């Protein structure tokens with residue numbers, strides 16, 4: 001398998017694996033399990049928090065599952081109307097999930113460090129989503145591509161978080177200490193990588209840059 005194909009398969013598998021993960025909250029009673037084990041009974045019985053939580057994980061899952069397909073130039077060229085439809089679903093999903101994510105971030109386990117880490121992620125996620133959408137409305141294609149690269153790098157925080165958390169447990173780092181650090185490192189390095197990809201693509205001619213997206 002070529003390097004590029006391998007990376008695409010890995011990219012898709014991560015997106016699909018984490019994208020379907022929220023389904024567990026619909027299939028299993030999570031009271032006393034995982035993240036919910038660290039929540040107070042008052043918070044768990046709050047209808048507003050509950051609604052926001054399910055809104056966040058459902059639309060976050062849809063964003064994760066749909067977003068990765070949009071980066072293939074081949075798919076864009078062949079099925080432009082599908083790209084537009086999936087794009088609208090993606091933009092709306094990120095909007096709903098980030099607003100709900102911002103709300104549940106206020107109650108994040110791990111205190112102020114996690115509150116700031118996750119709310120910073122939620123605001124950056126919403127901002128890049130709006131920028132990506134408004135740039136395509138104005139038909140600024142390059143800007144649209146660049147904002148979407150940044151935005152999906154932030155969506156991918158859901159993947160990086162779920163890689164770092166088990167690694168921190170293998171390294172025997174206390175859960176809450178790890179969670180505080182991860183609430184930041186799950187997204188800030190992703191954004192830096194997005195900037196590196198954007199500046200690398202800016203150095204190559206347009207035709208080649210498009211082929212490289214496949």
Ligand code: HEM
Pocket residue numbers: 018019020021022034035056057060061062063064098101102104105106107108109110118119121122123125154155156157158
């Ligand atoms: C990129 C922006 C995102 C932000 C700002 C964000 C924010 C949050 C916050 C604040 C929590 C609760 C943490 C706590 O209470 O300690 C959470 C949990 C969760 N989020 Fe997100 N999230 C994002 C992306 C996603 C995506 C794309 C998905 C879809 C897969 C997702 C799925 C979940 C799930 C399933 C949980 C429950 C925790 C668990 O069981 O692991 N999130 N998120």
